[in-house]
Amino acid sequence: MMEKIVIKGRGALEGIASGPAIVFPDSIAGNSGALGDVDGVVYEKGNINYGISIKNAILVVPCAKGSNGFSAHFKGALIAGVKPAGWVSTKIDARLGVAIASMNMPAVVDFTEVDPIKVISTGDWLEINGTTGEVVITKKNSD
Amino acid sequence: MLKLTDHEKAMLDGKMGKFKQKAMEFNVRYAKVLGAEEFCQVSRTTLFIGAQHYLDCYKHGEEYKKIFSEFYLCSDEEIELGEMAPECKVQTCAGSCDMWNCDKTHLSKEYSDKNKAYTEAARKMGVKIVESCTPYYVGWIPLMGEHFLSTESSNVVISNSFFGAYGNSDGVEAAVCAAITGRTPKWGMHIKENRYADCLVRVKCDVESVSEWDVLGYTIGRKLPKNVVPVVVGDFKRPEINRMRQFSSSISVTSATELCHIVGITPEAQTLEMATGGKICRHEIEITESDIAESLSKICDEGSGPVDYISIGCPHLSLDELKEISEYIKGKKIKEGTELLVWTDYATKAMADVNGYAKDIEDSGAFVLTGSCPIVMREDSHKHATGMVMNGVKQAVGIRHQTKVPVYYGDIRRCIDAAVKGRWEEAE
Missing domain, CATH: 3.30.499.10 (Aconitase, domain 3)
Known part of the structure; x- marks a missing residue:
């Protein structure tokens, strides 16, 4: 039986997306070189997901971090063809808001009852609904 | 529900041309993502543009009009490049290379020429070529309560904290669209109620030199809870602008801080009560010599x-x-x-x-x-x-x-x- 958990936040940008989760408990730095602009690989030293590509994943973050270049590096990756599938964030902030609006992809943010960072693990399968704010989590280890 | 003024509706409806229409379409989408209810008028911006490396996703020789339309205006359609909003003072942020000395920095003339061409295209749109991440040294100073956007994270912290101006750490697409329309979502640091501190930071270590303030900023940033406005208290000598520049740059490396009050130093924190709006802080942290030593081991x-x-x-x-x-x-x-x-x-x-x-x-x-x-x-x-x-x-x-x-x-x-x-x- 696949274990499914449903959590609810605010739908920030409409649309439905699904994909494997990559959880960034300490977010991703917006500084130049922290995310590969053309390969979408995380190069931030010390990041728990160093060396992993964001392509087709749902990125789960507490917020954005670092340089105000945050959105530009994700946008560059999108144009280069290595875009994520969507975003889940504990709380929205301006850096992340620009990235979501610029990439124009589904996003669920502003969770008040449960912190997605704590209930989602990297590799879980996520279905996110940017209109209703619903996130369906299928745990990777469930049978 | 997002409210628009007649002027903003005119821009969105295309009555002021496609250039402003596309920028306003982005602004509206951005406002909805944030959950903003209205826009505010922006009087200053700095833009991290030119041949920046986030544009490496484009093939060599790509038309700048296509790049500008797709990347900054988020438009699939190529838009004729127009002019920045006359009421907004717009200038470049840090450039992608020294405009005259690429040979001294191991960069090719071809790359430098591309940067010059992109920068010249921006100048024709009304962007002043300043190429600075510390624009306050040469006159870019938003005053208290003035709404600004800057693509330099340290300049956002400086302008919010030390000048009392109002701005978020957005990103280049938002800054460009704000410069074109003179509008940005009235949200976050643009609203006084969101600017009160909710995390008390007690500095228990010695801090005086520029480098000590630099390392302190990094340390506070890495110890702060997420999504807070910090207020710093401590027994330190009154710092000046160069120390605060360094502090503002490093706190932005390890956190998403946009505003950092310092009691007795920053204008919205002449007292702790003023900084917090009279409320008790939800969070409290201490910075000790051992925290500083741990930071140095990560930095050097x-x-x-x-x-x-x-x-x-x-x-x-x-x-x-x-x-x-x-x-x-x-x-x-x-x-x-x-x-x-x-x-x-x-x-x-x-x-x-x-x-x-x-x-x-x-x-x-x-x-x-x-x-x-x-x-x-x-x-x-x-x-x-x-x-x-x-x-x-x-x-x-x-x-x-x-x-x-x-x-x-x-x-x-x-x-x-x-x-x-x-x-x-x-x-x-």
């Missing part, structure tokens, strides 16, 4: 070793510091095979020329460069280095994403000493 590699690439000026230096460098370096020679780059903006460089500071610095073999930095120039400018010393925490931490060689961190004098010896000596 251990031990001593040979170095051949040293950079001073992250963020861009003030004229005071160029004077200090010229006095310390006069009569010294940089070791052969070692590079010492000293970064400022070109207006400040002109003043350093007039005062003779630039000559004294360059007589040592160092270069006084303008408008950029190693992180922004990326790997092509420093991939030959075998050991680096960086003066700013932001540079010392950020360059590690781009290199595998040892990176050391030190104040201006230790950087110069390392450049003269070609070697970093661990502090005793």
Whole structure:
């Protein structure tokens, strides 16, 4: 039986997306070189997901971090063809808001009852609904 | 529900041309993502544009009109480039290279020419070419309550905290669209109620020099809870702008801080009660000497070793510091095979020329460069280095994403000493 958990936040940008989760408990730095602009690989030293590509994943973050270049590096990756599938964030902030609006992809943010960072693990399968704010989590280890 | 004024509706409906329409479409989408209810008028912006490396996703020779339309306006349709909003003062942020000295930074003329072409296209749209990440040194100063956007994270912290101006750490697409329309979502730091502190930071360590404020900013940033507005209290000597520049840059490396009150120093925190709006802070942290030591171990590699690439000026230096460098370096020679780059903006460089500071610095073999930095120039400018010393925490931490060689961190004098010896000596 696949274990499914449903959590609810605010739908920030409409649309439905699904994909494997990559959880960034300490977010991703917006500084130049922290995310590969053309390969979408995380190069931030010390990041728990160093060396992993964001392509087709749902990125789960507490917020954005670092340089105000945050959105530009994700946008560059999108144009280069290595875009994520969507975003889940504990709380929205301006850096992340620009990235979501610029990439124009589904996003669920502003969770008040449960912190997605704590209930989602990297590799879980996520279905996110940017209109209703619903996130369906299928745990990777469930049978 | 997002409310629009008649002027904003006119822009959105295309009555003021497609250029403004596309920018306003982005603004509306951005406002909805944030959950904003209205827009505010923006009077100042800085834009991180030119041939920046986030545009490496485009093939060589791509038309700038297509790049601008797709990347900044988020439009699939190519839009004729128009003009920035007349009521908004718009200038460039840090550039992707020194506009006149690409040869001194190992970048090709072809790349420099591309940057000049992109920058010239921006100038024709009404963007002033300033190429600075410390624009307040040359007159870009939003006053208390004034709404601004800046693509430089340290400038956002400086402008919010020390000038009392209102701005978020958005991103280049939002800054460009705000510059075109004169509007940005009234949300976050643009609203007074969101600017009260909710995290008390007690500084229990010694802090006085520029470097100590630099490391303190990094340390506070890494210990802060997420999504808070900090207020700092401590028994320290009143800091000046260069120290606050360094503090503002490093707190932005390890956190998403946009505003940091310091009791008795910043205008919205003349008292702790004023900073918090009379409320009890939800969070409280302490910064001790052991926290600072832990930070230094993350910022500066251990031990001593040979170095051949040293950079001073992250963020861009003030004229005071160029004077200090010229006095310390006069009569010294940089070791052969070692590079010492000293970064400022070109207006400040002109003043350093007039005062003779630039000559004294360059007589040592160092270069006084303008408008950029190693992180922004990326790997092509420093991939030959075998050991680096960086003066700013932001540079010392950020360059590690781009290199595998040892990176050391030190104040201006230790950087110069390392450049003269070609070697970093661990502090005793």
